[in-house]
Amino acid sequence: MDTANDKPRLVLIGNGMAGMRTVEELLKLTPDMYDITVFGAEPWGNYNRIMLSPVLASEKTVDEIMLNDDAWYAERGITLHKGRRIERIDRVNRRVIAEDGTEAPYDRLLLATGSDPVMIPVPGHELEGVVAFRDIHDVDAMLAASRAHQHAVVIGGGLLGLEAANGLMRQGMEVTVVHLMDHLMERQLDAEAAGMLRGSLEERGMRFRMAHQTEAILGEDRVTGVRFTDGSEVEADLVVMAVGIRPNTALAESAGLHCERGVVVNDTMQTYDPSIYAVGECVQHRGATYGLVAPLWEQAKVCANHLAEYGIGRYEGSMTSTKLKVTGIDLFSAGDFTGDETTEDLVFKDAARGVYKRLVLKDNRIQGAVLYGDTLDGSWYFQLMRDGTPVADIRENLLFGQAHIGDSGHGDEASRVAAMPDNAEICGCNGVCKGEIVQAISEHKLFTLEDVRAHTKASNSCGSCTGLVESLLATTLGGDYSDAPAKKPVCACTDHSHDEVRAAITRDGLKTMDAVFEALDWKTPNGCHVCRPALNYYLLAAWPKDYQDDAQSRFINERAHGNIQKDGTYSVVPRIWGGVTTPAELRAIAEVAERYQVPTVKFTGGQRIDLLGVKKADLPAMWRDLGDAGFVSGHAYGKALRTVKTCVGSEWCRFGTQDSTGLGIQLERMSWGSWTPHKFKMAVSGCPRNCAEATIKDLGVVCVDSGYELHVGGNGGVKVRATDFLCKVETEAEVLEYAGAFMQFYREDARYLERTAPWIERVGLTRVKERLVDDAENRAALYARFLESQEVAQVDPWAERAAGHAAHEFIPITPVDAPPRQGVSA
């Protein structure tokens, strides 16, 4: 039993989905920390259990659903004992003993024994031809029966029962589903949806015995029929019991581990014996047991983290959603839709189209959802539900789906991606098409975004196509994919989410990047290109006066104060307050452009002048010349205030009601230089004709006769979004206060790289109104914090660099004794 080396030994009992997922996650973190031994009662490598339904329906083969074959285990040095059930855990001597006597010692033990199908103990339940629906063995038995026999009875009208019934029907059997209740899938569906589901299954030829209780299974050797308590009988050569599952705790119990309905674990997936962990269907966590894979994967991640001794990450329970894997039937259910006096129902029904949607709201948040016939928005509702997003603001359109919410013309991602042809390019950076991704998902059995990234490179670079790739996963995997967990870590360097990191920075007074790495157990010595810029921003926003900005954690645009272009040159945009300039300024810009041989001079969409194609080494000198002419940086490169666009307003326009130009200039003077989670744009229009396009800006002001309308959360970028109306104010001073307070709220609340549009959609306009409009005191406090941080923020980076700051950034090194240099670019 001695191992050649001194590695700790990890033994896994249960070669199923949760256990092996944990091992895979562990190997990702530390490939050779443990000597790993796996015991599985089933005689094969591990496979995708949820794909048994498609196997039964002949839509997939068993080979296609294998996740890891023998070679996979061998390559990783994992000892696999197939077909060996563990009979006893000897906790005193820390070893496990299998039925056939095989033993293995452990330092850490992982239990992932899944669950057992419930077999109702009616007379006859042990007859030949009575099976469960749990493993490959059961599927083989059903397929064999379907070849020799005609009549099948499925006991249980839940998810599993219906999938079994559908599969058997696809094999040509006549199938009767027996259900105790008078509506199907009562745990997932309300009566209405259940009725529609039953209707379409009946159309396909499925028969039902609703509100029937089985009394006996009839037959001598093999089943011949089923008798119910009302005395009626039905003929059967095959009986499938699909009435539920029971966590498999027998082994754990016999070893004296504390079990209730399942093996009880804490938030780190430890049982009452700290060297024994448990994951999957066999566990009970905070009172809940789970029978779907999405929660198991969250558990696997947390468990692996602790096995790897990172010691961070907690499992805090999951919300689940389900879909029925019956081809041609779209059904989605999530959360709790039972409802009571404190909840409200939103219902949409179009019987002719076979569409039914029901959302249960509680305190303005989605608590449950049932969709039938049109499930396109299922993942969106689920997201809103998990994030606890208030939906009061979008309530009117909620049932019509995401495509109808503040999103002009593009439609939501799921329908967009579904409509794309196979050769449509999804990932522009790496040139990956839809077809390639879909093929990789099905061929390599990918479940997660990370998997897709590793196999196809899609979404691996700039990440802007991440949403599309997630939609592709969802559409390709259907029921198997239930998005990534609600809590997304900032990046692979940590298990903490943006919100957790931000909270820790202010709560624990962390004032340097190293302090954050240390306090939150970062896995990498100095982070990566994803987390460092985010941390730099969070620290800066939290401690504007104390934190020392870290240039090396800024993306090159912000570090070099110009936009990097595709050929490695930069573009320079001087600030032009409110878009108003003078002949002298124009002349100065023209001269600078000629002096530095700027190849392209262009007006931007924000009414500024862009000088493109500047060599990096020329930047400081050019900035000095621009500075001499009175210009400061336009921050066109930064996650910062960009521009305030204006129209001519009352000064010139015959429609103008207020001085929109003057107000725009004041706004820009107040807010320039401030760093924000993402770029921030404003505009002021002199009347509702809105020539400055204020209603697609992060903050837009529309002047009217009686004052100023304030609009927030607009975006003219990838996904066009019109602003939400915030409130109306009467004076310019109020506009400034609201604008500063809004920016500050956004700075303190949004996640890094989250623009105001998605931020408002996530937190809800109501919340913004509560803090800014209804609460004058809070508004004043936000505004004060904004102005305070502006005291140190309004330093022109161009002037600093023109004066020699960070010169190394711009001047290349020429080796002392090197031959003279040819070529130009720096």
Add this chain to the structure above:
Amino acid sequence: MSWLAICPLEDIPPLGARVVASPNGDIAVFRAADDRVFALRDQCPHKGGPLSQGIVHGERVTCPLHNWVIDLQSGEATGADSGCTHAFPIRVTDGQVWLDFSGATGDAADDTAEVPVACREAG
């Protein structure tokens, strides 16, 4: 080998880079958090982005154009990406950085180099 004195180590910011102008094109010289130095041709194997302008983390740099992550030792793209940019021998003695870019002329890589030149498709 022909070692050239480049600059004092302190001229390169920690977790930062400098560009060295060589007759055969720019070379990016990186300094890791632990003061080790690395030198790569300043051209990302993806679309030629200037690696010297990227964010340095651990022993890697992320290209500023499309976020490929390049290994500083070998010049190889990491993760799912593949491609390689030339790595040059580099070392620090008494606070002085020395670089040998004779390899950039296309000469075969020198086996005695301190830093392996592990490119499969050099240059």
